[in-house]
Ligand SMILES: NC(=O)c1ccc[n+]([C@@H]2O[C@H](COP(=O)([O-])OP(=O)(O)OC[C@H]3O[C@@H](n4cnc5c(N)ncnc54)[C@H](O)[C@@H]3O)[C@@H](O)[C@H]2O)c1
Ligand SMILES: [Zn+2]
């Protein structure tokens with residue numbers, strides 16, 4: 001097959017038979033991930049590209065695989081679905097990218113030609129999954145059912161359907177900004193769309209991880225007037241407060257009572273669930289009592305959500321109340337309101353407070369983000385200075401410390417909200433070098449890079 005190759009490439013050690021060895025974060029089992037040497041990926045199909053990753057990131061979704069709340073991973077799978085890089089090589093079917101182009105990689109993979117992709121439902125592509133049209137969303141570094149594709153926490157990655165699956169980056173957008181456009185901001189944007197956020201709406205966001213934080217800016221840009229963010233961790237509440245969200249600590253207040261109080265008794269018009277299956281039960285405060293009464297039910301739901309888990313002390317521990325965020329969402333939303341759920345629930349989870357939702361005439365929307373649909377618009381928002389994701393990256397460990405970084409992020413240690421791995425190499429744009437980097441536009445969080 002005819003391919004085009006970049007002339008400049010970093011030096012890497014050669015293994016047996018001249019195979020080039022690169023570093024990657026590899027899943028070996030639940031509770032067992034390692035930084036391994038792996039062979040460099042190759043172009044396999046005409047529409048493939050090989051991308052040299054300059055910056056990748058660790059996501060809350062990766063944690064589900066290590067905690068055991070998302071089944072079906074194969075040992076040896078490279079993790080990661082968020083990356084920025086430089087095109088190294090393209091197959092003969094890729095006419096719109098060439099070696100040397102700087103790109104951001106959307107987390108999900110779509111063919112771009114089937115009826116679903118053409119309607120913008122890239123996460124429901126009929127052709128990308130080798131298992132067939134009903135097999136589910138394809139994304140990098142996920143379970144076998146999600147296409148069995150190696151991930152992006154690596155020095156090099158193979159991107160299928162690259163003519164659709166790469167988005168070009170202008171030099172006004174640096175790596176730190178762009179890596180948050182791979183998954184986090186598109187998901188948050190999609191979450192606000194699912195929740196039907198519009199002008200004047202009051203919106204509650206459950207979960208102050210990166211997705212919930214990004215949802216503050218996305219809801220605001222889509223017209224929300226009141227934005228209330230609920231979490232139980234002080235540093236994440238502080239990050240949201242710096243974005244001028246109204247914050248509720250579920251370990252100090254009952255979030256449903258607080259949200260009703262803040263909205264004159266009605267509840268919020270819209271809710272974005274940015275927690276998902278690894279939801280925690282409140283440990284203190286007035287909501288903890290009610291939660292304690294449900295402890296048995298929570299345990300049953302946890303066993304269903306994570307039939308297998310291998311915690312090491314306080315690391316890789318699945319959430320202890322899988323339906324907690326869903327239940328609060330249904331209670332806190334106004335009658336006839338809308339809930340957009342982007343927090344991940346795996347297929348084995350079957351509990352949802354459906355009867356309560358029914359009685360309130362709620363609209364419920366959910367699913368995997370169609371990243372490719374929103375990414376070009378988000379790149380434009382960052383390039384023009386309307387949105388600056390910079391403040392959300394809170395840690396930059398060296399990729400050699402990736403496994404420890406996973407553990408710190410998993411334990412939700414203070415300051416470890418969003419972890420980016422800088423693989424370096426030629427063509428990356430260092431944090432802060434973007435034209436509007438550090439402005440905090442739309443996030444208005446102020447401050448930018450802190451080192452880890
Ligand atoms: N739908 C998609 O396409 C898509 C894409 C990306 C991420 N996700 C999912 O979005 C979710 C959030 O991702 P993230 O990277 O921000 O993860 P994260 O694990 O960093 O954040 C989750 C946050 O929720 C908080 N939380 C826990 N229990 C809670 C509760 N009962 N109420 C309120 N907050 C609670 C935690 O303290 C944490 O801050 C994950 O489930 C992830 O898998 C979905
Ligand atoms: Zn992600």
Ligand SMILES: [Zn+2]
Nearest residue numbers: 111114117125
């Ligand atoms: Zn398709």
